[in-house]
Amino acid sequence: MHTLNDLHLTPVATCSPFLRIENVSKIYPTPNGPYPVLQGVDLTVNEGEFVCLIGHSGCGKTTLLNMVAGFSQPTTGAVYLQDQPIAKPGPDRMMVFQNYSLLPWKTAYENVDLAVKAVNPNMSAGQRRSIVHEHLNMVGLTEAADKRPGQLSGGMKQRVAIARALAIRPQVLILDEPFGALDAITKEELQEELLTIWRDHQVTVLMITHDIDEALFLADRLVMMTNGPAAQIGEVLDIPFPRPRNRARILEDPNYYDLRNHVLDFLYRRFAHSED
Numbered sequence: 001m002h003t004l005n006d007l008h009l010t011p012v013a014t015c016s017p018f019l020r021i022e023n024v025s026k027i028y029p030t031p032n033g034p035y036p037v038l039q040g041v042d043l044t045v046n047e048g049e050f051v052c053l054i055g056h057s058g059c060g061k062t063t064l065l066n067m068v069a070g071f072s073q074p075t076t077g078a079v080y081l082q083d084q085p086i087a088k089p090g091p092d093r094m095m096v097f098q099n100y101s102l103l104p105w106k107t108a109y110e111n112v113d114l115a116v117k118a119v120n121p122n123m124s125a126g127q128r129r130s131i132v133h134e135h136l137n138m139v140g141l142t143e144a145a146d147k148r149p150g151q152l153s154g155g156m157k158q159r160v161a162i163a164r165a166l167a168i169r170p171q172v173l174i175l176d177e178p179f180g181a182l183d184a185i186t187k188e189e190l191q192e193e194l195l196t197i198w199r200d201h202q203v204t205v206l207m208i209t210h211d212i213d214e215a216l217f218l219a220d221r222l223v224m225m226t227n228g229p230a231a232q233i234g235e236v237l238d239i240p241f242p243r244p245r246n247r248a249r250i251l252e253d254p255n256y257y258d259l260r261n262h263v264l265d266f267l268y269r270r271f272a273h274s275e276d
């Protein structure tokens with residue numbers, strides 16, 4: 001029997017990475033002239049990978065992920081998802097923001113339902129109902145389905161936003177500092193839930209964070225950005241902790257402190273911000 005090597009064949013998955021950011025630069029026009037935010041950014045992400053981005057405020061993290069979402073276009077270079085250039089937003093890439101961005105006059109159920117309906121206009125009402133309930137249940141909000149955002153805590157609102165994004169069944173989930181506004185306990189709970197969802201949905205995740213411990217707990221790789229203007233990827237750190245991850249076990253791992261110090265050194269010595 002021949003193996004792939006005998007036949008000189010390469011499995012398809014290794015030929016082309018799932019998501020490619022290729023030589024991306026972004027220049028914003030401003031009243032004071034063109035402002036180059038990003039320059040020469042290259043990154044490839046494998047299907048199902050969990051990648052976090054860290055960097056000082058204003059270095060261009062949101063700008064970069066907006067281009068993956070399709071909200072804006074690179075000035076030069078391109079972003080590809082499965083070899084297709086990303087030209088506009090689409091249901092294959094869903095973004096979740098720090099401020100939840102829920103419709104305040106709609107219930108949790110209606111917020112999720114509206115998104116499912118927008119993407120699947122011909123889906124039967126029964127099928128839609130079952131998808132909405134499945135995803136509210138996944139984030140533990142079955143009981144709160146009929147509450148409006150004003151009646152929900154910050155953590156619950158972020159759960160609705162995550163359920164809404166996942167109910168569309170995106171290939172890429174883009175999270176822009178989703179837990180930044182939450183208290184420490186709620187944040188840890190949501191991190192655990194996010195890992196479970198990521199594992200069950202096998203979705204590719206790109207997530208901006210300012211929290212080194214969060215990145216070390218969640219990510220397969222941590223992308224560290226240099227400062228702007230003309231920010232780049234300074235370094236990409238592999239996070240080797242086995243999965244499923246256990247917070248206590250990670251904290252006991254001697255590697256944890258080496259990795260943490262490495263990121264601290266990057267952010268506060270090698271690329272210290274003038275304001276720090």
Ligand SMILES: Nc1ncnc2c1ncn2[C@@H]1O[C@H](COP(=O)(O)OP(=O)(O)OP(=O)(O)O)[C@@H](O)[C@H]1O
Binds near residue numbers: 029030037058059
């Ligand atoms: N539409 C725009 N026009 C002009 N400048 C912009 C625009 N959007 C962002 N910027 C500027 O580009 C830079 C990068 O912004 P961006 O929001 O991408 O940074 P960030 O790393 O995500 O910051 P933070 O961590 O504070 O969210 C900032 O200086 C910002 O003021």
